[in-house]
Amino acid sequence: MxxxxxxxxxxxxxxxxxxxxxxxxxxxxxCFEWLFPAIAPHMPFNDITVDD
Amino acid sequence: MSVRHRAPAVPRAGSGRTARAIGVLGExxxxxxxxxxxxxxxxxxxxDVVAARHQSEVLDGLGWAYQEPLNPPxxxxxxxxxxxxxHDAAPVDAEPADVGTTFATLRVPRWGADxxxxxxxxxxxxxxxxxxxxxxxxxxxxxxxxxxxAVAGHRTTYNKPFNRxxxxxxxxxxxxxxxxTWYVYTVTSTEIVRxxxxxxxxxxPGDPAAAPSQAQMTLTTCHPMYSARQRYVVHALLDHWLPVxxxxxxxxxxxx
Numbered sequence: 001m002x003x004x005x006x007x008x009x010x011x012x013x014x015x016x017x018x019x020x021x022x023x024x025x026x027x028x029x030x031c032f033e034w035l036f037p038a039i040a041p042h043m044p045f046n047d048i049t050v051d052d
Numbered sequence: 053m054s055v056r057h058r059a060p061a062v063p064r065a066g067s068g069r070t071a072r073a074i075g076v077l078g079e080x081x082x083x084x085x086x087x088x089x090x091x092x093x094x095x096x097x098x099x100d101v102v103a104a105r106h107q108s109e110v111l112d113g114l115g116w117a118y119q120e121p122l123n124p125p126x127x128x129x130x131x132x133x134x135x136x137x138x139h140d141a142a143p144v145d146a147e148p149a150d151v152g153t154t155f156a157t158l159r160v161p162r163w164g165a166d167x168x169x170x171x172x173x174x175x176x177x178x179x180x181x182x183x184x185x186x187x188x189x190x191x192x193x194x195x196x197x198x199x200x201x202a203v204a205g206h207r208t209t210y211n212k213p214f215n216r217x218x219x220x221x222x223x224x225x226x227x228x229x230x231x232x233t234w235y236v237y238t239v240t241s242t243e244i245v246r247x248x249x250x251x252x253x254x255x256x257p258g259d260p261a262a263a264p265s266q267a268q269m270t271l272t273t274c275h276p277m278y279s280a281r282q283r284y285v286v287h288a289l290l291d292h293w294l295p296v297x298x299x300x301x302x303x304x305x306x307x308x
Contacts, residue, residue: 046208
């Protein structure tokens, strides 16, 4: 998977490294901004209220 | 048995495909592990960063919230004789109609000189607890009201307003400010209950059928830390109140 990603990227090695770094930042940003906030309420910790 | 007979018939290219599939599966599992680690970082660190930024904006936006750090307790001043503390029936604001309306602040000297957090209407996580901090259980008493002013707050993550709840001792002050009034509650007891024990936020805590005659306050948060198995509950009783115009109470200024 990652081997295929590396091979299919164009340019010199440092260009590819740069592109992968940008990709990693995008993935982390998407996770922090949308994915994690969406799944956090379904996690079985962090409930702090008393209710029925 | 037939499977074993067929096994040698699989071409070598097929086993190469299997090896590739296992390789991809391994990379996917590693990726999943990294994502889980990222989630932990987000939950334990980033939610604090985001919530702290937002809540300090909300606090500043109120306009009336007193944010000066507490002064250390000092010797009684000359004006101590004319204390503006009031022990008669406290003025009580109407409960906000909308969930997410911030109507009060909480200061707890035990939790540090700079501890100032907002209290907002409602206890839904997405609208209040994860975003605005401390939430007021709807249809429980408002600050100063006869009954039980019940609030919930995170103990870990999301700027953790009740992080140091276990340090509270009987007699500690919980100081609530609204736009017009300071209310000073004194901690009377703490307890650890099951999440379904709603009687802790009843008008008379522990006795849902009883009619209240006192102005109480109750904090609920998770227990143990990083778990939702139980609830840590703090009960407090209104000690006195004073109009905002008469200045911060002695618990804040340290001139008690």
